[in-house]
Amino acid sequence: MKQFFNFYLDASVHVAFAVFCLLKITELLLNISINHNLMYFIFFGTIACYNFIKYGVEAEKYILVANRYHKSIQILSFIALGITVYLGFFLSIKVWYGIAILMFLVGLYTLPVLPKAKNLRSYGWLKIFIVAIVWAGVTVLLPVLSVNMRLDVDIWVEIFQRFLVVLILLVPFEIRDLAYDSPSLRTIPQRFGVIHTKLATGLVVLVFFFSTWLKETITHLDLIAKGILFLSFGFLMLYTKGKQTRYFASFWVESIPIFWLMVIYILDYII
DSSP states (O other): OHHHHHHHHHTTHHHHHHHHHHHHHHHHHTTOOOOHHHHHHHHHHHHHHHHHHHHOSSHHHHHOOOOHHHHHHHHHHHHHHHHHHHHHTTSOHHHHHHHHHHHHHHHHHHSOOBGGGBOGGGOHHHHHHHHHHHHHIIIIIHHHHHTTOOOOHHHHHHHHHHHHHHHHHHHHHHHHGGGTSOGGGOOHHHHHHHHHHHHHHHHHHHHHHHGGGGSSSOOHHHHHHHHHHHHHHHHHHHHOOSSOOHHIIIIIGGGHHHHHHHHHHHHHHHO
16 A cells, blocks of 8 residues: 555656646636546646656666666556557647647757756745746636636736746745755755744745635635635745655645645535
């Protein structure tokens, strides 16, 4: 069971479920119906994309795998990629425009497009913003485009809030990796220290919640759900430390979108 659980985490299936839950949250908060082809396109695409980023952006390293464990992850990744390509044929042109922009950002993040063979991932202070932009685009913008919804103020606020949610969720990973990251990365915890990083994140949490009031239409479900997430983020920052248990970030932090979806389902039933 432990080997299966580790494979579930290492093969990026857990993070794909987190992304899937953020899509369902968008569906409930915006009261739209997301095409199932798009939802599963994003789920399987997340597995393929994350594994490619984690286990080798160089084609030679990604294809020629000697380790049996990583070979299993590779097989799963190729299966996920195949399903993603197949489902891509059922998406609209408008959605593909959005995907193209997000893929361009992912390319900047992973591929050596800058001088001296550097990518944006090499700049620790910048990489979390790129990741947050991509997640916000994938989990809010693409669903909105898929239903031909107008990009009004409420949608842009939701995109902004989703950007902040992902930014907050990335902080425990940045703090965890502080002991392992090269000083040249100049990540935010390296530049400002753990305490200042957590304090700054606390301000971001406040901005996340109170920006809800910028919407033209505020539902009880939206307000209460984000209030609960606001409190959850407070506890997350309180318990985030440099020395973490193995599964704190890779499982518990990435489970927050799953927890948030469960909360919204319960609130939607009650309200």
